[in-house]
Amino acid sequence: MTNSKFDVIVIGSGIGGLVTATQLAKKGAKVLVLEKYLIPGGSAGYFEREGYRFDVGASMMFGFGSQGTTNLLTRALGSVDQHIETIPDSVQIHYHLPDNLEVKTHKNYDQFLQELNAIFPHEKTGIKKFYDECWDVFKCLNVMDLLSLEEPKYLARVFFQHPLACLGLVKYLPQNVGDIARRYISDPKLLKFIDMECYCWSVVPAEKTPMINAGMVFSDRHYGGINYPKGGVGQIALKLVEGLEKYGGQIQYGARVTQIITEDNQAVGVKLANGQEYRAKRIVSNATRWDTFEKLLPPEKMPKKEQKWQGRYQKSPSFLSLHLGVEGNVLKEGTECHHILLENWEKMEAEEGTIFVSIPTLLDPTLAPENYHIIHAFTPSWINTYNELSPKEYEEKKEEAAGRVIERLEAIFPGLDAGLDYMEVGTPRTHRRFLGRDDGTYGPIPRRKLPGLLTMPFNRTPLKGLYCVGDSTFPGQGVNAVAFSGFACGHRVAVDLGF
Ligand SMILES: Cc1cc2nc3c(=O)[nH]c(=O)nc-3n(C[C@H](O)[C@H](O)[C@H](O)COP(=O)(O)OP(=O)(O)OC[C@H]3O[C@@H](n4cnc5c(N)ncnc54)[C@H](O)[C@@H]3O)c2cc1C
Numbered sequence: 001m002t003n004s005k006f007d008v009i010v011i012g013s014g015i016g017g018l019v020t021a022t023q024l025a026k027k028g029a030k031v032l033v034l035e036k037y038l039i040p041g042g043s044a045g046y047f048e049r050e051g052y053r054f055d056v057g058a059s060m061m062f063g064f065g066s067q068g069t070t071n072l073l074t075r076a077l078g079s080v081d082q083h084i085e086t087i088p089d090s091v092q093i094h095y096h097l098p099d100n101l102e103v104k105t106h107k108n109y110d111q112f113l114q115e116l117n118a119i120f121p122h123e124k125t126g127i128k129k130f131y132d133e134c135w136d137v138f139k140c141l142n143v144m145d146l147l148s149l150e151e152p153k154y155l156a157r158v159f160f161q162h163p164l165a166c167l168g169l170v171k172y173l174p175q176n177v178g179d180i181a182r183r184y185i186s187d188p189k190l191l192k193f194i195d196m197e198c199y200c201w202s203v204v205p206a207e208k209t210p211m212i213n214a215g216m217v218f219s220d221r222h223y224g225g226i227n228y229p230k231g232g233v234g235q236i237a238l239k240l241v242e243g244l245e246k247y248g249g250q251i252q253y254g255a256r257v258t259q260i261i262t263e264d265n266q267a268v269g270v271k272l273a274n275g276q277e278y279r280a281k282r283i284v285s286n287a288t289r290w291d292t293f294e295k296l297l298p299p300e301k302m303p304k305k306e307q308k309w310q311g312r313y314q315k316s317p318s319f320l321s322l323h324l325g326v327e328g329n330v331l332k333e334g335t336e337c338h339h340i341l342l343e344n345w346e347k348m349e350a351e352e353g354t355i356f357v358s359i360p361t362l363l364d365p366t367l368a369p370e371n372y373h374i375i376h377a378f379t380p381s382w383i384n385t386y387n388e389l390s391p392k393e394y395e396e397k398k399e400e401a402a403g404r405v406i407e408r409l410e411a412i413f414p415g416l417d418a419g420l421d422y423m424e425v426g427t428p429r430t431h432r433r434f435l436g437r438d439d440g441t442y443g444p445i446p447r448r449k450l451p452g453l454l455t456m457p458f459n460r461t462p463l464k465g466l467y468c469v470g471d472s473t474f475p476g477q478g479v480n481a482v483a484f485s486g487f488a489c490g491h492r493v494a495v496d497l498g499f
Contacts, residue, residue: 006032006280007497009270011257011296012436014042015479016470017286018240019072019486020493022080025249027490027499032278033249034270036256039234040241042286042435044479046234050422051369054323055233055376056434059358060092060338062217063480065224068142070216072483073236080243084235086227087363094336096412097196098345101189104336105197109222116190126184130194133180137215138223140168146484148492149474150458169212174451177214178207192345199348200340200356201478203316203380208446210453213475220480228337228363236479256436260285260296260466267466270296282465282493289457289472290315290438303462312455314447317351318428318440320381320401325422328371330415337362341412352401355379355408372421375413377405383428383439398425443471459489467493 008024010017013035025031039045043057063073064086077083092105103119106112113131117124143165144158159166181194191206198209201217229235241251255276260283261269269279285292293299293306339357347353361373368374381401389397402425409416431440444456456474459467469489471477 006030006278008032008282008284008493009034009278009280010284010286010469011260011270012036012042012286012470013040013237013241013251014286014470014482015044015236015240016473016482016486016489017042017284018237018244019076019483020284020286020469020489021249021251022076022240022244022247023487023490024494024499025244025247026079027494029494029497029499031244031249032280033244033251034255034257034272034278035251035253036436037434038253039237040251040253041234041237043437044233044236046232049323049424050325052323052325052372052374052422053232053234053367054374054424055358055360057319057321057378058479059228059233059360059376061086061227061229061233061479062220062224063483064227064229065220068223069145070138070142070220070480071224072146072480072487076483076486077236077239077243080240080247082239082243084239085230087230089226089228089337089363091336091338092221092226093200093338093340095193095196096339096341097193098343099189101193103193105221107222107225112222120187120190123185123187123190126186127190129184130181131218133184134211134215134218136168137172137211138219140165140172141212141216142223146487148459148488148495150460150488150492151495153495154491172211172215172452174454175211176207176449176452177209177211178205180211181206196340196342196348196354199354202445202476203349203442204445205349208449210456210475212453213478213481216475216480217478226338228360230364230366232360232364232367233479257296260292262297262463266464281497282467284459284467284469284489284493286470288437288441288443288470289468290441291436292468294438297463305462309455309457312447312450313444315439315441316443316445317380317382318431318437318442319378319426320352320405320428321376321378321426321430322402322405323422323424323426324375324377324420325368326373326375326416327419327421328373330413330419331359331362331373335359335362335413339412341408343408349380351381351385352379352404355405357409357412375416377409379405381428383432386427386429394427394429398427401425401427443477459485459492
């Protein structure tokens with residue numbers, strides 16, 4: 001059966017897809033979101049087990065500030081009359097690094113600098129110059145409406161309103177963090193720390209991390225701050241869906257798109273796993289580029305431009321995720337919400353190298369039964385490690401890997417193993433299955449050093465009528481980043497449709 005009453009179909013209800021959908025619905029477009037899973041949010045979704053509410057992935061939230069223009073989650077929700085109460089976090093990350101390097105990235109910028117200066121007194125000037133330059137990038141971004149950089153009229157307007165900020169961004173667009181850090185800093189251990197500051201969200205070291213993204217992350221944590229949504233990260237997607245429906249948009253769950261229908265080299269509709277077809281004037285894919293161009297479209301017809309992109313970017317690893325429920329006494333008073341643990345610099349990028357930890361119940365205790373906490377610990381892992389195993393082998397491998405992670409976490413949370421109340425382990429296979437992401441990847445990473453963000457694609461694609469949104473588009477991974485992509489995509493599609 002074919003149904004063609006929609007202006008726009010969005011494949012997937014990740015934050016990128018939902019921001020696109022809400023922006024378009026608000027402008028009056030008839031929007032249908034098709035989500036293969038039972039709830040919205042994708043990597044920023046949630047699940048409940050035995051009284052615990054776990055965040056699927058993301059829990060360190062940027063974009064919930066109240067001023068400037070980079071507070072894109074606040075803005076995305078507000079534009080469809082939604083609001084989420086948030087709880088501020090006074091420290092972004094507590095790093096536990098090799099050679100007993102312990103650093104906390106305090107919300108207060110001066111306090112953060114003081115902490116680094118105390119460890120690297122000989123680099124005091126360089127530290128300030130480096131992080132101040134990140135602020136320069138942020139200040140350029142934080143004065144302008146962040147919309148589609150593919151829309152000439154908007155670009156002209158923004159340039160006219162903020163010429164210096166625009167020139168600043170043009171200057172930083174092709175630059176990476178490593179080059180700028182090395183301009184001011186020479187201590188190898190401090191440069192390693194900056195590598196980790198980048199790796200923990202870009203999953204590549206400073207040399208390959210675009211300066212634009214670093215400008216956002218290294219500054220907004222001190223400006224808008226890190227704020228946790230009350231009730232869990234899943235609230236963001238739920239509220240966006242509420243806003244979507246309020247403005248006449250629709251969402252269907254359990255609706256797995258298996259094909260993007262094309263006619264005369266133009267995307268005109270989608271086909272679902274149950275055979276149902278829908279048509280719309282524009283199709284937006286919130287699936288990864290690999291899923292979009294290799295599964296939803298015939299791979300042998302992949303546009304040249306897309307092939308070229310794949311030559312520059314590869315899939316990052318996925319994660320091994322431990323979702324733990326633990327007794328409250330496992331965590332000492334003053335424990336921070338987010339931690340990073342690495343014992344050997346050589347292993348930073350290795351499988352099961354860096355361990356990321358989130359304990360959202362330190363901010364919102366309602367996510368667990370009284371006197372218990374949630375710990376989400378995750379570490380990079382490749383799909384090949386878990387492929388082609390019998391169910392028994394798979395379970396054993398998962399359990400062994402979880403054991404290794406818990407043993408290492410005992411160094412920062414002594415008594416963790418003894419205090420375990422609940423454990424669920426996800427592998428790259430779990431990420432692939434539940435998030436619909438090829439090989440469970442976290443997203444694209446550069447194959448080699450590239451000119452900053454210059455080669456990251458925007459929302460339009462070489463296939464007429466098809467747009468992409470989410471972390472395989474500019475400016476990349478992260479919930480606030482995909483919200484940016486959603487604003488840009490919604491804007492570009494709205495202009496193309498005359499809204
Ligand atoms: C373990 C982990 C921890 C993270 N931590 C943080 C953090 O602390 N802070 C932060 O900012 N970011 C974090 N991130 C990154 C962040 O979560 C993602 O970059 C972001 O949520 C991706 O959003 P997206 O819009 O690109 O799409 P996704 O979240 O990938 O959502 C895509 C949606 O599309 C659906 N879909 C896919 N294919 C189809 C299809 N064929 N038919 C129908 N539906 C389909 C999927 O089911 C999914 O719901 C983390 C990610 C992970 C995995």
